[in-house]
Amino acid sequence: MKALCWEGVNDVRVQNVPDPRIQNDKDLILKVGLSTSCGSDLHLLTGHIPFMQAGDVIGHEFMGEVVETGPGVTRHKVGDRVVVCSFIGCGECWYCGRGLWSLCDNTNTNPGITQGLWGADPGGIFGYSHAMGGFKGSHAEYVRVPFADHTAIPIPEGVDDLSALFASDSVPTGWMGADLGGVQPGDVVAVWGCGAVGQMAARAAQLLGAERVFVIDRFGYRLDQAARTFGVETLNYENTDVGAALREATGGRGPDVCIEAVGCEAHSPGPQHIYDQVKSKLKLETDRPIAVREAIHNCRKGGTVFVLGVFAGFVDKFPLGAVMNKGLTLRGAQQHGQRYIPMLLDRIAKGELSTGHLATHVLPLDDAPRGYDLFKNKKDDCVRAVFRP
Structure with missing residues (x-):
């Protein structure tokens, strides 16, 4: 065959x-x-x-x-x-x-x-x-x-x-992120990544009662597809201050649930992308956790971050202090x-x-x-x- x-x-x-x-x-x-x-x-x-x-x-x-x-x-x-x-x-x-x-x-x-x-x-x-x-x-x-x-x-x-x-x-992976991420009616949810899994996580959050759902990506055609199909709000991180936009939408708090649907080869327009690329090329880390860092940083105090993207091994500059001091729940799963x-x-x-x-x-x-x-x-x-x- x-x-x-x-x-x-x-x-x-x-x-x-x-x-x-x-x-x-x-x-x-x-x-x-x-x-x-x-x-x-x-x-x-x-x-x-x-x-x-x-x-x-x-x-x-x-x-x-x-x-x-x-x-x-x-x-x-x-x-x-x-x-x-x-x-x-x-x-x-x-x-x-x-x-x-x-x-x-x-x-x-x-x-x-x-x-x-x-x-x-x-x-x-x-x-x-x-x-x-x-x-x-x-x-x-x-x-x-x-x-x-x-x-x-x-x-x-x-x-x-x-x-x-x-x-x-794609659908059960996205649904799991919203379900095990604990999305509740009235929540504000942010999803990093607007591929199939990110779109399904966003739709799951809507069906579980989220009041507002944001998807974050850099490819306009994917953001447009999600907005057209599901009516979610979109943020292009290459021309938008994502953190400022999310704080403005939530009275300064940040989203209740942040879902990372990017994975171990995440991209960023800033210097952290170059940093992580160099570290991974030198085998000083295996994965680039850019989207995970952003989700942790922007999630509200006491909120939940769920990692859906695939990670293989070890990351650098992981913001563990933010997880602990902000009282975050951090989960992940296949x-x-x-x-x-x-x-x-x-x-x-x-x-x-x-x-x-x-x-x-x-x-x-x-x-x-x-x-x-x-x-x-x-x-x-x-x-x-x-x-x-």
């Missing part, structure tokens, strides 16, 4: 790879209908995540049709249309039982790497390096889905493929998709959540390298590149 493979830094190619097969009785084989690029994939392309091997199939956000099931699969049958959570959950461990699906104890097949790096191993994820299990990714014609009864979720009638696609990762996806699919079906607008470029799988070039380099107003095998 054809698949998009990582071959080296900034080198992805469509290759012929072996077809997947059932390996365990709880597996299913999915014929991929749609798969999409994700901002966290860019950390793989740039070599920021070091545990990749040439030939690894990338991609983790996808939907499709069940074509084969193992004997232990009870919730799906051949022909079912499903969306697949990017994080694989066994459904039986202590963490899955408490809704902490991305922390599953039984799905990361290479736990030693992250135990050494972080002190514990999170769950496995499709197409995201051997540190996260080494699973084949979704930019392919077919994918093996382990623990399928929990990892694949049926798509309701009335939800089209393109809308369902983003319920795999998405607990199984906890949210069924509810979110229902909201999509009811018209409460719009997701299809994120797919600005729908391409055949053969054009996936071009799609990633458009996505990575923000060409042609690309918000997300979607691939159809």
